[in-house]
Amino acid sequence: MLELDDVAAGYRGKPVVSGVSVSIPRGGWLAIIGPNGAGKSTLLKAIAGLVPYTGSVMWNEQPVQNLSARERAKAFGYAPQAPLLPDGLSVSSYALLGRTPHLGTLAREGPRDFAVVQQVLSRLDLATMAERKLRTLSGGERQRAVLARVLAQQTGILLLDEPTTGLDIGHAQALLDLVDRLRTEDGTTVVSTLHDLTLAGQYADQLVLLDKGEVVATGDAGRVLDAEVLARHYDARLNVLHGPDGTPVVVPKRR
């Protein structure tokens, strides 16, 4: 269980997000949605321990501040929105970095580590470019390499900042399906920001809508993806239709 209670976070002592309280059960998926600048990435970074916060973040009933660096790296896998990549590294060497928290002091990677990396690369459609340098990849391929490193980390919680940015619809679906499988098979807990509201509703079982740093709606997709609520907070013209299984489909309306 990941529990946030009255979390506020920001920069140089000035909060940009506040009053966030939410519980995500093991294997749950929380999508943080909201307009640009609402504070989504900041909230994710606070959970990852990368920006200071007030309030509490508990993992399995323990404050995460009490975790050692290694425990934290085993518990939290964080994929930032636009990471700086070591361009000269190959895709497989980069993904192998995700195994670091699992190695003993001074220990080298073993067969299991290589097997995990190989499996993740193949699931992300990167197996054929395992030996390519990161600088030679396309934008979407680089994005998938970042996710490969985080997935190879095999953490209890995945914190994914806009994981589908730059991915075509097929690769976006493959990635989200893979993450979904990890949570159902391994009980991985997922917190992700997502701009694609339809995908957020399809994959997450809980959504938090942030606007100007505050939670303005929370609950399942049927509740949060409400046309009037979204139009107001995104300042957008849109309709919410419903797919055959009842999931909301958010459609922009041209003037």
Ligand SMILES: Nc1ncnc2c1ncn2[C@@H]1O[C@H](COP(=O)(O)OP(=O)(O)OP(=O)(O)O)[C@@H](O)[C@H]1O
């Ligand atoms: N390092 C920083 N120092 C100061 N202010 C920052 C910093 N990073 C973000 N901010 C500000 O905090 C606010 C929230 O930013 P954040 O990146 O969390 O928003 P977001 O909801 O993820 O936006 P987007 O959808 O555009 O990615 C914005 O006003 C942003 O300008």
